[in-house]
Amino acid sequence: MLKDKKEPTKISDLGEFALIEYLTKNIKLKNKSSKYGVGDDAAIIKTSKTQVVTTDILTEGIHFDFTYTPAKHLGYKSAVVNFSDVYAMNAMPKQMLVSIAVSSKISLELINDFYEGLYLACNRYGVDLIGGDTSSSLTGMTISITVIGEADAKDIVYRNGAKETDVICVTGDLGGAYMGLQLLEREKQVFEEVGAQPDFSGKDYILERFLKPEARQDIIELLKEIGVKPTSMIDISDGLASEMHHICKQSNVGCKIYIGKIPIDYVTAEVANNFKLEPLITALNGGEDYELLFTISVKDFEKIKDYKQIKVIGHIMDKDQGLNLITEDDNFIELKANGWNNMD
């Protein structure tokens, strides 16, 4: 259908119903609980499990910039960031609904690439696209995604269960996505000013952290396998500091986090230095890493300590002791919640 066209195809040439049919015609539902997908007033789900439901809205110019974001990556990331919220409840994502509002400048080819990214993520994480909506907008593109996941009620982990002496864990490494974004923004500016093509050699890791993040399904599966249920959990979308504040506020506790134990990749640190930024600050306040921050009971420490993808970074303390960073020479610094706030 898209072959032999040199000009981008206008969506208005198709109309809404034909567009939906074109974008969804190859869907095959994979999950037992997905009973009926696209094609009626609503989709149908039946499960004996407890469900978790999360939703995100993403707008062009605020959350993404097509000058350096391929539409396929954007589709992949839009799906994955919602799966990440489901994993943060210790649940498995099963169904997704996707709505897009697009202006006349957005071509059918771009939307097609965006959906390819969505389907790639759905296949990778075992999720069914069961519904959505398409609409026009006066300017740019807005994406809204809702994801429904499943778990046994007893397995669900909230933000509010952290207890004094619990061990604070974080997965992967932090600050990479933020430095990837800084790099892309700088090269965009250079390109606009002097027309120079960017040189990203050696920086693939942080670019991929920003453009095509993964959600930590592997960690949720690992914790289940080794019989560890976190006492609290959250995914790191706004930065470690902000997420730690959420856990402490909702659990009514304090914490201490050892600066020396916060995981930062070599490339992240190198690029941060290059930008005259303190790597620690990018790890604390940079967002969009989609790693998991969770607390476990001290008695579970032995079970997790040998897995290199999980780093122990501190302990939960009494509320009165506040939220603290511990320096290499054992000084306490207040941990402030300077997250990455897209409302700013």
Add this chain to the structure above:
Amino acid sequence: MLKDKKEPTKISDLGEFALIEYLTKNIKLKNKSSKYGVGDDAAIIKTSKTQVVTTDILTEGIHFDFTYTPAKHLGYKSAVVNFSDVYAMNAMPKQMLVSIAVSSKISLELINDFYEGLYLACNRYGVDLIGGDTSSSLTGMTISITVIGEADAKDIVYRNGAKETDVICVTGDLGGAYMGLQLLEREKQVFEEVGAQPDFSGKDYILERFLKPEARQDIIELLKEIGVKPTSMIDISDGLASEMHHICKQSNVGCKIYIGKIPIDYVTAEVANNFKLEPLITALNGGEDYELLFTISVKDFEKIKDYKQIKVIGHIMDKDQGLNLITEDDNFIELKANGWNNMD
């Protein structure tokens, strides 16, 4: 919090977390299946029923215009149009997630009014607001709403079950919302050109049809009470003609609809005439009435025939006979699907 302020409050003065807390602090979950609402990475639902899930995205300038749409009405309508999709599956709406993306021109007072409208609709229809997202946008406001409903699997009605000889029914009357919109658009233009204030006296009915529609919960309850399960059903968001095409295509049937039986309110007809429009065309192609179009087996005709809120407008025919309008003097005219397509 909003008292004593004369200038509109900027959302950026609050930040995302404070905004969410402000907007959702009074929520009390009403439904047994709503286990946990706003405040974690995801909301929690547990039900033994089958669920229906629907979502809509609405953009400023395409779906709504603040020059004549009060924000509270917009909130109410945004919720109700999604409830309508749930009723169209013969299910009851139970949970709602609401995401908004707003530019800096949108004040906290406007968002507050919008949420008041949402809560009013939730209380009226017995739905819990369990989650959502807030974000900034470069221009205007975009709204995305997802609603989850419940039913017994055996009660769910799809678009694809209409059979030859089935009776075609429609609720309420049609074309009113479309004429309400035409009236508002004309008065907006007059106001912009000559500054004259609009005179809407006697036109309340069609204005309300457009600005503050209701979903037909009453019909779903009535059908259950009298023991009628429709063979197919859809809500009228794009116009009778377009919806009839959906039912016939998915049920693989044809139809005949008697022009003289299509319900049109007196005010709708009067204003249509005033605009030099054929009232029938507004009923066939005008959208946003949110009435129900459904088919029932002939054997159920006796059960529904005395309810004045349900009008019988025609019959399902064999597919080969196509989709037809029958004139007062028994001529057949092809029913075309010129719906109201917001992708145009």
